Amino acid sequence: MKYKNPALTPEERAADLLSIMTLEEKVAQIDILRGVEYSTIPHKLNHCSVDRNSDVNYEKFEKTVGDRGIGFIHDSYTVPAVFNKFQRYLVEKTRLGIPCIFTGEALHGISFPGACVFPVPLGLAASFNRELVNKTGKAIGAETRALGMQEILAPNLDVAREPRWGRVEETFGEDTYLCSEMGYAIITGEQKNGEISRDDAVITEPKHYCIHGMPENGINCATARVGKREIEQCYLPVFETAITKAGAYNVMSCYNNIDSEVVLTSEYYLTDVLRGRYGMKGYVRADWGSITRLVTAHRTAANHVDAICDSINAGLDMQGCLDYTPEFWEETLLKLVREGRITEKRIDDAVRSVLEMKFRLGLFEKPYTDEKKFESVVRCDEHKKIAIDGARQAMTLLENDGILPLEKKYKKIALVGPSANRQRIGGYSSVPEGYEIKSLCYELKEMLGEEVEILHSSGCGIPKGVQAVLKEDGQPHLVEVYDEDESGSIEDAVKVASESDLVIFVGGDNNFTSGEGNDRSSLVLPGKQRELILEVAKTGKPLIIVLENGRAVDLTEEIKVANAILVSWFGGEFGARAIAETLLGKNNPAGRVPVSFPADSNRIPCYYSILPNHTEMMFEGERGARYPFGYGLSYTEFEYSNLVITKTGRNNFTVKADIKNIGKADGDEVVQLYINDVVSSVVTPLKLLKGFERISLKAGETKTVEFKLDFDSFKLLNKKYEWVVEEGEFEIMIGSASNDIRLSETVNV
Structure with missing residues (x-):
């Protein structure tokens, strides 16, 4: 059979394989299932992961895939031995032996329990360092492939111009050029400059094509009210760079509608632009739950059969994980083809893009992953060095009256705030397994030793939100259920502050106030953090504010009382160490804000490249941004x-x-x-x-x-x-x- 000949091109091999496939086998290749649902032992901390000792529930798996196979398996973050069990069944037990692609979330590190956690993309963008971002991409690609996954659902290339939107932390900021450059850097790193058959490379899936970062009122999935020229000049160029220059093969579509046209059913965006203008070689995947929203939210389809029909005919190639069961998806596609509502040629085009990708990845020659190599790759010393360097370079100094770097005269330091004794690593992160993520309280004690006394009181917590809401239609399923917050007493924190020489407040966001589905109406620090800061300031002690956050913050009142403000973003597993080094002068901050910070919560949008609209008419309040795009201070001049x-x-x-x-x-x-x-x-x-x-x-x-x-x-x-x-x-x-x-x-x- 020609498709088994590695000397032929991926296109030639895919054409041959496609010619001998049944329609049932074809639709299975544009389908996906959750591996955790077909495993015998789920992970005890992350319900999207599989225990290392798990087996495959072969009875259930066989019932779903039969001898047809399956295109993709998601949500099975585990070790190669488990992945190989799934793959072996597909290669040995199905008629054509077509291997699947294992896919995973990897915005700032693969979501495998115990993987290296890098700073969130917004923090990486704050570094304004292409080389750093490229190295981070290389590390993410290497860890992902070593574990047995070949595809990541990243990077997020949304241009984030709505600060209330929860997913800002996933992006590279508000500027088209910066997002394009950082997207290019991380994609070429993850894909090893297109050599995707390497055992340290993956295929990427830039998202959310093509406009997701400017939802109305900052509400995730809401209408994107932007004009055609703005789309062409500000949002599409990022994806154009990713596809035509960085070599990205695939994209994930967005939830939004633009001027009442849903991108998911837009032939213009999915076919004319992606394939016609950009020459995209791969496939378009629906975001999780987005097809069902055609019925439940957009109301452009009367039922789910129509929703599938409309999206496939527009240029969508496959569903995401949370739309339909594999059985319903495949049966519906078969029904639509037999009724003539979708042509078999359209199915062939979608399947061809999947098969060609599998040949490019080398899966037919090497379907299995080395079961030991990951131990020397995942969270290796080189990757940890990249992670700490990223956290250092992300440090962004907003205010400093000269108090930083700290002098040695401070012998008693009070650490207050909900993140003083807890490092926030950001959403879509792995569960820390086999190691402990250190807090700023710990790092300062280690660096200062017994000469300085560290006092601690959280003073307040950060609201945890309602977990159930995050699991509903169109919302994430990677919820960090281990991220429980601590509370505290403002009175206790004030007492501790009054007994100290210096106060360091550490707060900002957590995974319930920032991240997918965590949109806000106000940019004021959530919970009682502002109240805590103002009360502590009344002690008259020098006050430094450190923020671990995933978006811009309204600091209207905080700047009146702070001697210095340092933004670390979500710095990943080494964020606290980088903060401590920066406070003590071992690291000179040079980060720049990749998103403008508004004068207050009412002064949005405030992105720096907003079209000029100056008027001499009366305007109440402060114009523009408090900390505009690209702003950041240093310890030198x-x-x-x-x-x-x-x-x-x-x-x-x-x-x-x-x-x-x-x-x-x-x-x-x-x-x-x-x-x-x-x-x-x-x-x-x-x-x-x-x-x-x-x-x-x-x-x-x-x-x-x-x-x-x-x-x-x-x-x-x-x-x-x-x-x-x-x-x-x-x-x-x-x-x-x-x-x-x-x-x-x-x-x-």
Whole structure:
């Protein structure tokens, strides 16, 4: 049989295999099941994982897959020995022996109990470091494949411009260019630059195509009220980069409707753009529960059979896990083909994309995973080093009156707040198994020793929310049930603070106030955290605020009483260590906010590239963002000079500038380049990020930073919806933040 010949191309092998498949075997290849439901021993802490000693419930598995097989298995985070049992049945007991693809969640580490937990993507974005993100991707890919999974449902490439939305933490922020660059870095790392048959590479599935980060009122899955030009200029380019440049094969569709058209049933978005314009080679998968929402939420389908029919005909290739049982999905597809409502050619196209992927992965030659190798790969020293480095580089200093780094004069330090004795690692994380995640309280005690007394009182907790709500239609099933919060007494915390020389408040979010399904109407710190901060401040002791958060925060009152504010985001398993090192001056913070922090909860949207709408009419309150995109402080200072712009082509420029560390401490600087189209035929932002570099400078050292600008840097979508560079003046700006431009020059393009 030709399909078994590895000398042929994936396309040739898939065509041959497809020609001998029955319709029943075809629809099974575009189906998915949850492995945990077909295992004998579920994991005791994570109901999406399988115990290492589990066997396959062969009777149930055979009843579902028969001799047809199954395309994908999800939610079975376990060791290779268990994965191999599933795979062996499919290879040896089904008619054609087609192996499945094991898939898993891996936004900042594979969700296997005991895997390495890296900072959340928002924290990685705050680093403004492509190399760091690429290394993180390589580590995630290696751990995932070593465990026996070949596909991850990541990265999240939503451009997050609605701060109330709970999933901001999963994204790379509010800017199209930053999201594109970070998406490219992590995808090429995870996929090992397209060598996906390697035993340390996986295939990615960028999500949520194509607009999920601007839901109405910040409510997950809600309508995305954006115009066509904004979609083309701000949201689609991130996925275009992922597919055409980074080499992503597949995407996961979003829940939203755009101007009343549901993306899941849009032939324009799923077929014309993805396959026609971008040449995507793989498949489109529905997000969990999104097909059923065509009936229950959007009301564009009268029943679930119609919902499946509409989405498949538009260009969807397979369901997600929480829509329908494998039996209902496959029986419905068979019925629709036999009735002529879906052509068999359409099914063939979907199946072909799956088969080609399996051949590219090398699954027919190597269906099983080494059952011992994972022990030396998962959470190895190299990956832990990447994780701690990521946590350090994510540290973002918002305020500092000179109190940081801490001097040795403080001999009694009070740690208060709900996260002082608990490190928040972020959603879609693995269960810490075989190791303990250390808190800031622990890390400071270790670093300061007996010379400094550490006092602790949580003072208050962070609301835990209602777990059941998170399991309903369209919401996540990876719920960290182990993440129980602690409470405390504000009075006790004030007492501890009054007895100290210095107070460090540690708080922010948890997995019930940030993450999928955890949308908020206010950006004020949840629970009684603000009250605790204000009461502790009344003691008159110096106060440092440390935030472990997954979105922008309203700090209107906090900035009035804090001597310093440090944002660590959700720093993963080593977040607390990085915080301690930063407070003590062992790590000089250089993170930049990848999402703008509003002046208060009522001043949204506040993303930096919002179209100009200035008016001299009365406006109550503070304009703009408190901490705009790209903002962040350091323990040293940098001087910008010698801006040189050289035209090298019609739309091509080289931009150089010298950056000098004029402070006393070594540190990193994030140099940012923005462009302003001075006069344009359509309204354009006053600034758009078009380049950035994070550089390390010793005290007194100078480095030259160079940027390359081209057609893509200057283009816009004109009134005819054509991509053009309009002749005229462009202002090129270089600075330390979107609101801190140090050098600028106007050029004619």
